[in-house]
Amino acid sequence: MRIAPTPLLALATVPLLLSTVQAQDPDAVLANARRWVDTLASPALHGRGYISGGDSLAAELIAAEFDRLGLLPVRGSRFEPFSFTVNTFPDSVKLAVDGRSLRPGVDFLVDPASGSASGHYELVHLSLTDLATPERRAMTMGVATGKAIALHVPATRNADTLALLHDLQEDLLHHGPVLQMASGKLTWGVARQATPFPLLEIAREAWNDSATAIDLRVRNRLRNHNARNVWGLVKGRSSKQLVVLTAHYDHLGRMGPDVLFPGANDNASGVSMLINLAARYAREKPRYDMLFIAFAGEEAGLMGSRWCAVDRAFDLGAVKLLINLDLLGTGEEGITVVNATAQQEVFEAIVASNAATGRLAQVKPRGPACNSDHCPFAERGIPAIFIYTMGGIAAYHDVMDRAETLPLTDYHDVYLTLVDLINGLK
Numbered sequence: 001m002r003i004a005p006t007p008l009l010a011l012a013t014v015p016l017l018l019s020t021v022q023a024q025d026p027d028a029v030l031a032n033a034r035r036w037v038d039t040l041a042s043p044a045l046h047g048r049g050y051i052s053g054g055d056s057l058a059a060e061l062i063a064a065e066f067d068r069l070g071l072l073p074v075r076g077s078r079f080e081p082f083s084f085t086v087n088t089f090p091d092s093v094k095l096a097v098d099g100r101s102l103r104p105g106v107d108f109l110v111d112p113a114s115g116s117a118s119g120h121y122e123l124v125h126l127s128l129t130d131l132a133t134p135e136r137r138a139m140t141m142g143v144a145t146g147k148a149i150a151l152h153v154p155a156t157r158n159a160d161t162l163a164l165l166h167d168l169q170e171d172l173l174h175h176g177p178v179l180q181m182a183s184g185k186l187t188w189g190v191a192r193q194a195t196p197f198p199l200l201e202i203a204r205e206a207w208n209d210s211a212t213a214i215d216l217r218v219r220n221r222l223r224n225h226n227a228r229n230v231w232g233l234v235k236g237r238s239s240k241q242l243v244v245l246t247a248h249y250d251h252l253g254r255m256g257p258d259v260l261f262p263g264a265n266d267n268a269s270g271v272s273m274l275i276n277l278a279a280r281y282a283r284e285k286p287r288y289d290m291l292f293i294a295f296a297g298e299e300a301g302l303m304g305s306r307w308c309a310v311d312r313a314f315d316l317g318a319v320k321l322l323i324n325l326d327l328l329g330t331g332e333e334g335i336t337v338v339n340a341t342a343q344q345e346v347f348e349a350i351v352a353s354n355a356a357t358g359r360l361a362q363v364k365p366r367g368p369a370c371n372s373d374h375c376p377f378a379e380r381g382i383p384a385i386f387i388y389t390m391g392g393i394a395a396y397h398d399v400m401d402r403a404e405t406l407p408l409t410d411y412h413d414v415y416l417t418l419v420d421l422i423n424g425l426k
Helices: 026-040 043-048 054-069 134-144 159-172 264-283 303-311 344-357 411-423
Strands: 079-088 094-097 108-110 117-127 148-152 178-181 199-202 213-218 221-234 238-248 253-255 259-261 288-295 319-325 335-338 363-366 384-389
Touching (some): 043 054, 043 253, 054 253, 054 264, 221 264, 264 319, 335 344, 344 363
Parallel strands (some): 148 178, 335 363
Antiparallel strands (some): 079 221, 108 199
């Protein structure tokens, strides 16, 4: 059964509709995953971000499912609250170039750290040559003040050039709105600060080298946001050590009411895996206590996991292994294990399991990387890995990361690989 993606009233009953999955039944595991991905990526949850309480709605659904599965609270609560500053765009964002309206989310994005601006602006075209020296920069800024700036920069991945570009953008954004052509697909994010004026990233197909003016409306709101991690405990045969499974449930939310970032692969897929594994181990008593944590605030800079590591609601020294689940919706090319080089025995166990079963196309090692919620724990010396799938659709941090196009190609094989890993811990 496919859950309708729109009515919020219907979503409130979703956890009651989810049947307990049979551990080895791929159809049941996949059906449960699909229901959760469809639900979490629904427009009714507003991209699980900071507009219209999307992340809070998701937290309530996950908490209700943990309750239904019989997971125990931690410190007498299902939630671990915290707060952080976030930049948001509550109103519709508008941009017209020489009278031609561009489509938000398709033709352009507002940089997540953008400030507000509204009105008609003449457009000044600048290149890196125009800004190469302090003298040229000072002269150019005098001409550009009060106007919008079309910044022409070469496509590059050079770290020094990118750092220079960032510094130039920071300077220019004190004088007026800045437009820049995207080097690839339009990709959004979350910011916890705001510049004086907006930075607009224009898709290559919509960029106009000879444009003379823009009409713009961007209103940002920098505010304090209250968020909650959601957790549940399963008691094992031994409480001397603890296995922790994590996945972030938040995503980018909305850029105004008109642009939705559904976040199906990132990370409704990981949350669905967390729930499938919680359902299994709620039925089958594991060797060790197992703590399941759905983190908030990952997209804003690992805020939920960083707070959890500082808050120390559980004994960090007792953690046998922390497994972070993110981007699990594909798998044609296998999985990557982040922090594999630091957790060599764990990685070798996954490789050995896959050699015996042939489930996954490959198990690829990667070194330490602070790219998801395992990081704050790994930084404290806690055994931690992060697993994500490879191949398939390229939608990421964009409006195309939707439930209806997420294939879940090798989802059940990843599920069984995780079960083997967890059950094999000694």
